[in-house]
Structure formats: C-alpha cells, structure tokens
Amino acid sequence: MEETLRVSEASYRALFENMLSGFAYCRMLYENGQAQDFIYLHVNKAFEELTGLKDVIGKKVTEIIPEIKVLDPGLFETYGRVAMTGVPEKFEIYVISLQIWFSVSVYSPEKDDFVVIFDNITERKQAEEALRRSEERYRAVIETSPDGFWVVDTQGHLLETNEAYTHLSGYSRDELLHMAIADLEVNERPEEITAHIEKVIQEGNGLFQTLHRAKSGRIWQAEVNVSCYRYGAGSLIFGFIRDIHRRQRSDALLKVRMRLSEMALTSSLDNLLQAALDAMERFTGSQIGFFHFVEPDQENLTLQTWSTHTLNSQCKAEGKGLHYPVSQAGVWADCLRTHRPVIHNDYAALSNRHTLPAGHPLIIRELVVPILRHDQVVAIAGVGNKPEDYTDDDVDTVQHLLSLLIDMVERKRAEARIEHLAYHDALTHLPNRVLLTDRIQQAMAQAGRDQRWLAVCYLDLDAFKAINDTWGHGYGDQVLVEVAQRLKTSVRAGDTVARLGGDEFVLLLGNLANVEECEMTLDRVVTVLRVPFAIAGQPLSLTTSLGVTLYPDDASDPDTLLRHTDQAMYAAKQAGGNRYHWFDADHDRRARCYRESLHRIEEGLAAGEFRLYYQPQVNMRRGVVIGAEALIRWQHPEEGLLPPAHFMPAVEASDLAIAVGQWVMNEALRQMTAWGTQGLYLPVSINVSSRHLQHPDFVAELQAALAAYPQVPPGGLELEILETVALGDMAAIAHLIESCRQLGVRFALDDFGTGYSSLTYLKNLAVHLLKIDQSFVRDLLVDTEARAIVEGVIGLSVAFHRQVIAEGVETDAHGSLLIRLGCDLAQGYGIARPMPPEHLPAWIADWTAPSAWTRIEACAAKDASPLMDI
Structure with missing residues (x-):
C-alpha cells in the first residue's frame, strides 16, 4: 500500500515538474482572520521559466516581491479568497510587478492551501491589442x-x-x-x-x-x-x-418647374399649390405641407390649402379659406415677423408653442418659409414631420420651389379675383344672380333625380330704405354684410344664399324631404334676423319678409321661380312683414297632405307606435345620475324609428299636440312606476308644447295622471317649457305654472338664452331649472360669444336662485369647462345618447364620470360669472 502511494506521488510530482504550465503550491498566512501573505511550498520548472523567479520555496511572497500588495492587490485578494472559501477561480490578469500577462487557474486542495496553474499569454495579448488598434484605425476611417x-x-x-x-x-x-x-x-x-x-x-x-x-x-x-x-x-x-440626391435634385426640380408651369395654364390655384406642396414633401421627406396667404395688413392669415397627403391621411381640422389673426397662429408665424425661414426640430420642447386645434396633425418638427414681395410677406409655406432634423439643405429646396411658384400663384389669384367678381356680389361675396341661376338649374336637375323638393326663397328686409336714409349707405352696407353672415349660418351646408342687389337676398334650399323641413329653416331665418343688430355702436332691430315656392310643385324655369317668389314676398309685406308667404297654386293639395300626415300620426298614436327614449341627466362633478329627459320617437312600420323632427313640427301646429302630450305624460309616469318596482327611483322631465300647456284642462289632466300612478312622487316629474311659451300671456302662464307646482310638479325653462325676455321670465315664472340651449354649449370651447352667453345664464341662475343644466355636452372638455363656470348638471351625447327605457338601468349601473370632471372642486358661484355683480 505504501509503495503504491509512493509511486502515485512520484507520478504526480513528475507530471507537475514537467508540465509546460507554471505550477505553484502555496499556503496562505492570516492575521486577525485576514489573508496577509503566503508561502511557496512547491513550484515546478515552468514556474521559474515563466515568472523569472528562483529559489522561492519556503519563502513568503512579500519577501520575493515586496511591492506585490501595492502593485497587484487584485491577485493577492483572489488567492486569499480561494484559500479561505475553497471555491476555484479562473481569470486572465496583467501582473504589474512582473509586467507579464497570465492566464491563471487557482484552487484549494485543503483549507488555507491553494494551487496556482498559469500560462504566460503576453504575446497573445500583445497581438490582440495590436489587432484591436488596427481595427480601431480602420473603424475610425469607416465611421468618419x-x-x-x-x-x-x-x-x-x-x-x-x-x-x-x-x-x-x-x-x-x-x-x-x-x-x-x-x-x-x-x-x-x-x-x-x-x-x-x-x-x-x-x-x-x-x-x-x-x-x-x-x-x-x-x-x-x-x-x-x-x-x-x-x-x-x-x-x-x-x-x-x-x-447623390443633390445631383439628382437639380434634375428633379427642373421637371417640377416644367410641370407647375403646365398646371398654371389649366389647373386651379388650389391644385397648383397642392402640387407644389406635394413636391416640397417629397424633396424634404416630410409628412405635412401647408400654404397660407398673408393679408396686406400683415396681421391676418388665410389658410389656403394643405398638401394632398395631409388632407387625405392626417388633417381633420381646418380646411380651405380659414381666416384668423397672426396672434392665433403657431410659433411658425415667427417667420412673418423676422422675414426669415424658421426651423423647429423639437416642437414639443418649445415653451411658446400654441395648443393645436382638434383634428390638427401632430407636429414633431417643422420648417416654414416666408414669401416676400417689396419687403412684405405675401404668403407662408411650410412642411413638417420629417423623420430627421430639418437642415439648410431643406430650406434651400423649399425656397427654390417657392421661387418657381410665386409668380404663377399671383397670376392665378388675379384670375380668381376676376372670376369671383363675375359670379359673386362685391359687398357680401355671396353668389350673384348669374351664379344663382346656374345653381337653381343644377338643383332642379338634382331634385328630379332624387325625387326631393327644392325651395326658392326671396327675402327682402322690411323698411331698409329708412335705414339708408337715416344712417347713410356706409352703415347700410355694414347691415347687409351682417345680414349675409346670419343667413349663411341659418341654412344647411349645401344650401345657397345669394344677393341680387340692394336688400334683396335669395335662399336656395335643396334636398327637402317635406314642407316642414323648409318651414323650419324659414322660421329660423325670420327669428335670427329679428335678433337686434349692433352696427358701429348703434343698436338696430330688423324684420324681414320672404316669398317661397317649391319645385317641382311649381314646375317653372329659374327666372319664373324667382318671379313667383318675388310675388309671394310682396304678399308677405302686405300682410305686415316679419313673416314668409308661400307661392303655391296647389296649396290645398299640400294642406290635404298635411292633414293626411296628421291622420297617420293619430293612427300611429292609437296603434301604440310611439316610444319614449330617455337621455340621462347627470351631476358631472359628483359623478351621479340625477334624472333623465323623455324624448319621443315614432316606430314607423315602414320608415323605421323616426326622430321628433320628422313629425313633431306638424303635431305641435295642430290640436293633436294635446293628445300626444297626454300620452307622453302618462307613458313617462308608467315607466317611472316600472323602474320603481326594480328599485330605481329616477326623476324624469318631459317636454310640454305651448298648445298643450295652455289647454284649459291641462292642470286637471296632470292631476289625474299623477293620481293614476301614486307610486311616483310628484316632485319626480318635471315639465320642460320653452321661453316662447309665455309670449302670449305671461300672467296666465305664471298662474298655470303655480297651479301645477301646488301638485308638486316642477318646471324647467328649455333652450334658455334663445328668447328675448329671459329676465322677465325669471322674475315672473316659478321655474326651478334653466336649461342652457345646446347651440351655446356646443360652441362653448371655440366661440367667445357662446361662452359669454353660457356664463350669463349661469350667473342669472344664481342671481335668481334657480338650478341650471347644460344640454348638448359632447366632450369631456365641454363638461370640464361647464363645471369650472359653475354648471355641474348636464346631458348630451358626450354622456349618453337617448336610449330605450330597458337599457337605462344597466347604463346607470355602468356609468362612471370622467376623472377630469370629478377632480374639479365645487365652483364658487360668485367667482364663476361676472353677472353675479349685476
């Protein structure tokens, strides 16, 4: 056994002695538990050859290399760690004290001892370093x-x-x-x-x-x-x-110039500008392009057009012809002040950037270039959202294209002005008789194809001659311009407002489904022109007379149609003005059709074809549902579900309004009772027409209906009336409302702010709630006048101790602003559309108010509106 061990030991010793790798067997010395030194117990020949150290056996390493702990602390620490833990380690290290690179393996055969096996890799490391430096040189050449x-x-x-x-x-x-x-x-x-x-x-x-x-x-x-x-x-x-795009760009720009020159002869101004903007986008790699004209006063802009790509895929905001002051423009308008191109390569970082309007493309970076004539900026062109930063190269490209374009544009604008004057009124810029006649012909053809009606309406201002005689023609011209603006906002998109001369205007209303649709527009026109004007600081009240004819009932040519409407207009004047008059030889036939419509509505009511839909009303700030408005619908057997605009105008103009109103009242109470059995107690408001409210039996019918549904507390039913209901007899209406209030029923004034005696109503009518008309709420974010009206209504509600609710809340932003103005109650499509009664409980259970609403603190009413100080 001993012999075997001796032979084995000799074999291992021979192995270590003759191996090419350096070998050292060492013992670690400790002081206070810390490795302080080590002794060489055995080394092989390769150790001496690789390190150059001799006679090391039995000696401490610090005796052989005194500076080792200073020069190579990492090596000493590693050996101590292996000797103490027994965990082997392998690494490459440059031993400073020996100036040699080693590949080292170290392990511990027993506690406090460790074995080091190593190879000199200095030559390999030097070769690697040389290769690395060579690669760095080549990479530097390539990278630079x-x-x-x-x-x-x-x-x-x-x-x-x-x-x-x-x-x-x-x-x-x-x-x-x-x-x-x-x-x-x-x-x-x-x-x-x-x-x-x-x-x-x-x-x-x-x-x-x-x-x-x-x-x-x-x-x-x-x-x-x-x-x-x-x-x-x-x-x-x-x-x-x-x-090599620079070389190619010259050739490409030459081709663009030739194409633009050809387009200038045959295309419209917008098409020419869009082609130029499309080229700017291509050459600069942009995603957006736009072109503004600058007014001679240098204070106002007109957005003429966007590039094709912007219009097709990115922009849902402003369109052609948008006018606005420079003060409302974005930071790109700096080029108007400096007369120099502007580059913003980090738009989001600009502290003075404006909030972009809804639908406007997101701006990441932009380049805008002014076009100057005689030291004045006449136009501004810009591109945006290039993936990389804009450079002077891009500025040169855009300026070059604009230099090709501007002469063509100015020539096109001059041609457009001449053409515009040929077909438009110089004062109001409305279509003139020439263009109107053409549009009537087109509308007649369209009406024939679509089997719809076309209305031609001749309008003349009552007593306009006296205005000119009193205030002068300059004042009269301002009145005509304001009248033109009001008329344009009163008709639908696609309708035409034209001026024939003097105070004579024509409305062309196409695609009409029925007479009532036309009459609604005419009523709106009469009403909007009755609103007092404020021209040059002078208040002015106007009325108008209109003559109307319908095609194809009046199957005439355009000139004859205009003559017929002119005759009807004079009939309206003879009847006292401030009204419209129909020119229609078949008036009896239309009246018969009207009676047939009423009969069909009456049949539908008897057959149970009418429905009530409910639109939730909420407290936005508190995030709770406070009630619902009942809105009538007709489930027509042939035409499907019809909104009230299809039948209520006819109903409200007849005694059928009483029967429909009674049905609405009873159906709402029945539904409230049904909800009550489900544990849902929800106040409901119903609309009451003027004819129904003023019926002698109204109070008795209301009392009977409430008695038929005793489970419904009277305070849960709210009656909505329009401001105009009280125009006839304020005292009688006030007495009627008070009688209903004695039954516990509450009243609301609907469409508040659209009438003309709002303060009188509030003083004399015992209503508890004002409903801000949705037309003001819808424009609240963009129209300062609408906002002023809303603030005024809120202020009046506080001053007269009334609640106030906003109709027509379409977005979270509308709601947030209303809350800040002091109006917490609201309804509208932004909250919920009208829905069948069976859907409402689930909607209430699921509805959560936007956090932007509920985070707003309660508004101090006095701070909400300056009208509190009235």
Missing part, C-alpha cells in the same frame, strides 16, 4: 467617412455598417444588422440582388446607382461602390454607399 458603409455576406445580410449609413437610412445600427439588402433596396427584387452579389464575387468589384428606402419611407438615390473580400472558402462584400 461621409459615405455609408456595409459589410454583407453572400446571402445579402448586413454584418456591419457605419454611422453615416444609419443617418442616411434612418435605421439604428441594431436594426440594420437584422436586415438584408432586400429590405433597403427599391430597384431590385431578391433574386436580382443575389445575382448581383454573385457577379461582384466573380469580378471582385462593382460601381452602380440604385434607390434605397429610408425608415421614414423616403426614397433616395444611392451610388454604391462594392468590392469582394475573400477569406479561406468564404467571401464578404464591402460596400461604400453615397447619397
């Missing part, structure tokens, strides 16, 4: 090259690239190294790229032009210089890629 650089394998995959190409392509280095030539190449298909690579491998090099696609989608012209590098059995393709 203004041209892009590729290393590509034989399959076309990118193995390496440089910063210049990342800039050219818009991709990061990591993205490119996961791509192939086929992902960037525009001209060649994958199989053509493979053939091209094989050709380069065979010939050793190549020079060609092609197109590359950047990350942004921009196509750019590239000149590629490639060479093949062979190693062993493999090959790599090295390529330098140069952007």
